[in-house]
Amino acid sequence: MHSDYQLIQRCLKGDSVAQELLYRRFAAKMYGVCLRYTGKREDAQDVLQDGFIKVFGNLSAYKGDGSLEGWIRRIFINTAINHCNRNMFIFSELEKNEYAHFTPEDVLSELSVKELLVFVQELPEGYRIVFNLYAIEGYSHKEIAETLGISANTSKSQLSRARVALQEKIKKNLKYSVYEQTA
Amino acid sequence: MNKRLEEIDNLYRKKFGDFAEDPPEFLWDKVRTNIPPAAVKPGLINLIRNNPFVSGIAGTITVAITAVTVYLSAYEPAEAPGIAAVEENKSLLADDISAIRQISLLENDRNTVNSPDVVSNSFQEKKANIPTANTLQPASQFTSPAVNALLPVSSQPILTENTTIEPTDNRVEITDNGNIFNRINNGEDIILEKPSPIAPENLVVSEENTPVTQNPVVIQEETTLISPETIEKEIVPALILTPLPTIRLASNEQALPEIQNPGLQEQLQNAPPVTDYRRNHTWSVGLCSSAEILSSDFQFAKARENLILGYGLTGKYEKNGIFIESGASFFRQSGFIDHNVKYSSLDSVGFYYNVDSLTFDAYWDSAHQTFVVEVVFHASPHTVFDSVTQSQVVRSPSSYSYLEIPLTFGYQKEGRRLNWIFQGGVVMSALIRSGEPELQLSHSENISSLSTARISQQRSAFGLNYFIAAGLEYKIGNHLGLMLQPYMKYYRKPLYFDDGSNKLYTTGLKAGLRYIF
Incomplete structure (x- = not known):
């Protein structure tokens, strides 16, 4: 097993074996990131391809300040954001069921990752990106605002709407009986 | 209510924390064919380049080895x-x-x-x-x-x-x-x-x-x-x-x-007083040009900014091999300034049809033996514009000119044709011209609001660096010498405002002519 440093040095020298090793090491995780940020698998694959090209092109810029995975993940997040439509924050208001009751944890835990992924992918781009950045990556609204070039309030409202939209999707997909019992 | 809504965050964070899925195999082939050619740097050079401490050691070793070599080559054991x-x-x-x-x-x-x-x-x-x-x-x-x-x-x-x-x-x-x-x-x-x-x-x-x-x-x-x-x-x-x-x-x-x-x-x-025909002290002036390469991890030091070109005039007083040198030189550094530009612009977000008129067309449908009245909408499309906020990094070229005042000391080992020179000292630099043009936006149409924030560091008015060099001077004639001097500078006070995490250091080569009076 190569250390990150050895792997990077070999990649910088143009070692194709090392490049493939690096790709294999992070491809699955980064593909998961891409899937979360994009609506379609084809888009996720485009982002994955672009992201790895950027990683290999900028590998010399990695100074070992943080983990290599974190550095690569940031590249993929930025690539995914750039891949999205720039008009992603213009959406119609969600008009109904905004404050609907949510399902308890035990019901949610029955949902599979694939189901949850589909729900996220079905979100409008703006909701999806803000939700991913906030809920999963742990960005603050201020950081999201700086990253996306929007205001913090916009970020908050996008997150709120994303949550409601996800809630609606989850409710629709849960067995009605279970939902009725808990509602 | 918010707390309950936030449960979905926890759910996703928990489920997607280590979420991974193998991508299709063909993707690697696509990635591989598009990987940019590696900028191969030898490991040792890379290590020296990225580590100021190692660079300093390498420089010291180089100077020491050169000094010992020169001493040994010039030493001739005395005979009886x-x-x-x-x-x-x-x-x-x-x-x-x-x-x-x-x-x-x-x-x-x-x-x-x-x-x-x-x-x-x-x-x-x-x-x-x-x-x-x-x-x-x-x-x-x-x-x-x-x-x-x-x-x-x-x-x-x-x-x-x-x-x-x-x-x-x-x-x-x-x-x-x-x-x-x-x-x-x-x-x-x-x-x-x-x-x-x-x-x-x-x-x-x-x-x-x-x-x-x-x-x-x-x-x-x-x-x-x-x-x-x-x-x-x-x-x-x-x-x-x-x-x-x-x-x-x-x-x-x-x-x-x-x-x-x-x-x-x-x-x-x-009889006239005894003097050494080699003259144990000399005055000289030198005219030289230099090319420096930024070697440190300077955030915005890309290709254009890596090269610093300079010209200088120095005076030198040497006595018994020890000399002091000072003068003035100018160097120019080109680069880029990055601005983060946020702007709102009106952009098309879609269109709708406006019904301009409504007509009723009535006719007898003989096939069905019925009287038909059709409503015809006469509509025209209208584009809808809305304000879109965007953020963009705008890069613009810049150039800076500096005046340098060196104050250096050194030792000069004289040979028949070659003088070996070992030199060190401090160099003060002052920013005398800053060429930072107005920010030009290529997409200025329909911009409704604009804010810019400079990302690149501001240039400082004064700098101070330590200078060390080891080189040689080839005597073309009795009064003229050709200098060739590799050197290294370490900026104690860099040329830009810095938080102290990055210290600028450069390596360069100075070449020029020296006239000895």
Whole structure:
């Protein structure tokens, strides 16, 4: 097993074996990131391809300040954001069921990752990106605002709407009986 | 309510924390074919480049190795001329060519040489009596019995017809067949050596007629002769007891014999002060250009910013190898400034149809035997614009000019043609011109609001760096030298405002001309 440093040095020298090793090491995780940020698998694959090209092109810029995975993940997040439509924050208001009751944890835990992924992918781009950045990556609204070039309030409202939209999707997909019992 | 909504965050965070899915296999092929060519840097160079500490060590080692190499190459172990001469003289009678050319006056002969008889004869007369290479004359041919007695049997002084001995201002030049000998003082001995340009440092030559020596004199001639037949043409006969000008060891005056010739005494008193023809101190000016490469992890140091070009004029005072140098130089650095631009612009977000008119078309449908009335909407499309907020990094070119004032010290090791120079000091720099053009936006249409924030660091007005260099100077002529000097700078106070995490350091090469007064 190569250390990150050895792997990077070999990649910088143009070692194709090392490049493939690096790709294999992070491809699955980064593909998961891409899937979360994009609506379609084809888009996720485009982002994955672009992201790895950027990683290999900028590998010399990695100074070992943080983990290599974190550095690569940031590249993929930025690539995914750039891949999205720039008009992603213009959406119609969600008009109904905004404050609907949510399902308890035990019901949610029955949902599979694939189901949850589909729900996220079905979100409008703006909701999806803000939700991913906030809920999963742990960005603050201020950081999201700086990253996306929007205001913090916009970020908050996008997150709120994303949550409601996800809630609606989850409710629709849960067995009605279970939902009725808990509602 | 919010708390319950936030449960979905936790759910996703929990489920997607380590979410991974294998991508399709063909993606690697796509990635592989699009990987940009690697900017290959050797590991050691990369290590040096990325680590200022290692860079400093590498620079120090390089300078140290260079210094030791120069010292060892310039060092010549001193011989014991007197002993060597005696050994050589033993083989003189056996036609040993080298022995012919190396004759020694031993220490105990000194007083004999200084006889009035010898002193009273003029130089030319002496020369006329000296046997030539054609006929090796016995020692008794010398005018002075003292001189003859002084010479060992094997040490016949021989001069060719073309041999002349001419005293100059501060040294003796012995010319033989066009070969010029110089006399040097090697501590204990006085050596005539060909063709070394080195002249004695502490000898006073005042009168051609006084063959006074303090110490054994050895004449060494480095030319190798192949056979005795060539002696007449090529050999430089040894000259010892011919009327050498007075030789006096300034550093050993108490050992000087008393000069009895009044004319010589007068000349000695009026003789100019002894000076080293190499001059132990010099003034010089240098005109040089330099190219530096940024070597540190400077955030915005890309290709254009990595190169710094400079020109300078310096003055240098050198004494006994130690010198101080200062002056002024200008250097220019080009680069880019990055701004984060946020703007709102009106952009199309879609369109709708506006119904302009409504008409009712009525007709009889004979096929169905019914009367039909159709409503026709006459509509026109209208594009909907909305304000879109976007963020963009805008890069614009910039250039900066600096004035540098160096103050450096160093050591200069002189060679015949090459001077080795080791130098270090501080360099102060001041920003004298900052070329930062107005930010130009290519997408200025329909921009409703705009805010810009500079990302690139601001340039500081003053900087200070430490300078170290090791180089050489090739002497083109007596007054002109060609400099070539690799150097390294470490910026104690960088050229830009910095949080201290990144220290700028550069490596460069300085080349130029130096005029020595």
